[in-house]
Amino acid sequence: MLHALVAAAFWAMLPAYVPNNAAVLAGGGAPIDGGRTVDGRRLLGDGKTWRGTAVGTVAGVALALILNLLAPAAAAATGVSLPTFPPAAAVGLAFGAMLGDISASFLKRRTGRERGAAFPVVDQLDFVAGALVCAAILDFGWFTDTFTLPVLAVVLVLTPVLHVATNGLAYLLDLKDEPY
Ligand code: CTP
Numbered sequence: 001m002l003h004a005l006v007a008a009a010f011w012a013m014l015p016a017y018v019p020n021n022a023a024v025l026a027g028g029g030a031p032i033d034g035g036r037t038v039d040g041r042r043l044l045g046d047g048k049t050w051r052g053t054a055v056g057t058v059a060g061v062a063l064a065l066i067l068n069l070l071a072p073a074a075a076a077a078t079g080v081s082l083p084t085f086p087p088a089a090a091v092g093l094a095f096g097a098m099l100g101d102i103s104a105s106f107l108k109r110r111t112g113r114e115r116g117a118a119f120p121v122v123d124q125l126d127f128v129a130g131a132l133v134c135a136a137i138l139d140f141g142w143f144t145d146t147f148t149l150p151v152l153a154v155v156l157v158l159t160p161v162l163h164v165a166t167n168g169l170a171y172l173l174d175l176k177d178e179p180y
Pocket residue numbers: 023024025026027028044045046047048049050051052053098101102105108114115116117180
């Protein structure tokens with residue numbers, strides 16, 4: 001029972017998990033804020049780029065489409081009912097994850113945190129909040145069918161664990177400057 005919930009939650013969130021990691025690999029180039037500042041601090045900072053955001057979003061949507069192809073076989077093999085992603089839901093999860101991360105950078109700069117500074121809890125959940133809100137806006141029926149309260153509870157516990165693990169690994173592999 002629990003393993004089915006965890007599998008469904010992980011599957012449903014994969015298109016929101018991948019964009020941030022793809023952005024780390026693709027990052028660089030022009031910052032979204034164009035260097036603009038507010039009260040002497042950057043609007044977003046050099047860590048939020050057009051290229052990272054675009055590549056991250058495309059990677060998340062592409063993964064959702066691949067998962068749609070794999071869902072029947074994966075469900076048959078595991079006996080777990082796994083969600084598929086209508087295009088609007090895929091875009092909501094992937095772009096929403098990027099938007100949540102960008103919103104957090106805006107908050108970090110307003111609270112005096114430099115690029116790369118840790119912001120515990122916000123760092124681990126910003127992209128989840130962005131992904132869920134955007135998916136709900138773009139396809140509310142799919143959102144309520146997929147993210148039942150038990151699935152949401154699993155997502156809120158599972159995501160910080162996975163975030164800490166993947167970012168720690170990216171740091172050890174020298175792909176990322178900080179382990180968070
Ligand atoms: N990145 C990007 N575009 C994004 C998000 C991330 O280019 N929209 C890339 C940047 O190279 C960034 C790296 O991924 O430095 C790591 O992402 P993140 O930890 O979110 O950014 P930080 O550099 O820590 O900046 P901030 O303090 O604003 O979160």
